Amino acid sequence: MPRPLWRTLWHFTLSQVAACTFAFAVVALLLLSRTLPLAQWGVPRYDFLLLGCLLVQLILVTIRFETMREAGVILLFHLLGFFLEAFKVARGGWAYPEEAWSKVLDVPLYAGFMYASVGSYVAQAWRRCQLQVEGVPPLRVQAALIAATYLHFFLAPSVAVRLGVSLALVLAYRRAAVTFTVAGEAHRMPLLLAFVLIGGFVYLAENLATALGAWVYPYQVGGWQPVAPAKWWAWGLMTTPAFLVVSALKTWEARRSLGVLNSRDAAQASPGEEEGAGIHQV
Template identity: 40%
Template sequence: MNMSRTRARSGLAGIDRLLTDLPPMPDLAGLRRFCVEFLLFGIKEARACLFAGLFFVSIFAMPRAGLYGIPRYDLLLVVALAIQIWMVWARLETLDEMKAICLFHLIGFALEVFKTSGAIQSWAYPDFAYTKLLGVPLFSGFMYAAVGSYIIQAWRLLDVRIRHHPPYWMAVLVALAIYGNFFTHHFIGDYRWYIAALAIGLYARATVIYRPFDRDRRMPLILAFILIGFFIWLAENISTFFAVWHYPNQLGAWSTVHLGKWSSWTLLVIMTFTIVASLKHVRERIYIPT
């Protein structure tokens, strides 16, 4: 039994090794190269979304009434914890990566508590749960952790490097401003567009270099932020459709989440990226000589 478990763990971890250690094909060119790289990019992106994908599938598949008398929100917490434990056991995630994901969970949960409080009520979790703390189900922090998990996994699988990364102290200050504005805009005005303009200026020269196969590819880092924010906005629309949470304008009947939330998610992606990049910068040098 122990031998079969060891083989299973090695086999799962071997998938990552296979994706990152593919033999180069320097003679591949033209449409064939495009198709191969596009396919591998999609596979690596899907693998990077493993935690997010499994977690959100469980959100959509879970009956609103729960199962066997256990409320839906409580079951989702169990599922999220089980996925995390399984990924560490299968060596698809390291302990350091799990610690970072726990940090994202705490950051997201704190924001949820504030946003759902009686004085703010930006959105609400209407269903009963035993694992609600301050009116917020504990599973909710994993929705933010899913974004962090994706960035961490994609960084490794796509061999991400950043050219012209801004000074880290500046990036951290912008990230703090982004997070702070989620709280303060209820009292002193919404400065997201000013912060967004600052972030665009800060990352204007930054380029993300990634390797879908055997050659480096480049993309403006700001464009990557915007694209990730858009896909999170789509996921949020699906989540509200399945009544995982509601915005005030969705209480009578479901409606599309306001397009302005795309900007909020993009800013949250910038903040999450900054945390991941800063943690990695502590451990290794990610600058590329220019």
């Protein structure tokens, strides 16, 4: 008997909330940084955010909410995000106007955790919803497309360049689909739609983050304004590197687990079977 739609949606919502734990923690830290008297304590806000993000990561790994490999994914995206932030800040794309001890190249080190939140979400959602992907191009093609997608952010991307990258991704992933499990029932959606939806949620989160002073776009210097809708497009593209890295990690983990199981099966074979096999070979 099919499960009621409301129950499926409820279980799906719970799994998504759990997958967003790290992202919610970052938003909570931003709220705290605006309410606590950090200036009176002599603690720069950006440094408070960095220490808070590191503490959250330590807690999640300690209680085994995250695996060490998932923490490694977060670190990778932190580095990718930081290099992109440093480049964009140097070009005047946006700014971090407050002083901090943990600023490098005018970018506070906590900033990379914004990108790491996307990687954390994908990794958590993959495990919790038992994601499976089909119809994707060969790994070398994916790697080339993801590299092109990431590197194009370092250019002054015109609409034509971004449209070209987007069309290449659409052609490569047009047949790709992702299967996910909610409360024991499998569901399926086009992978490209997943990219668009994740990009939309990150865009909404970016509006909240800028409203809380995480960073400032030039048009927000005189007062907060909604983030330009084109950022939805950009975040949709930025989702693809996160997906590829997590996909490669999970594929490797599955193959490693299968190899361990096969080794255990071989080790647990009865002595009589092994001995008989040896006599038969002779």
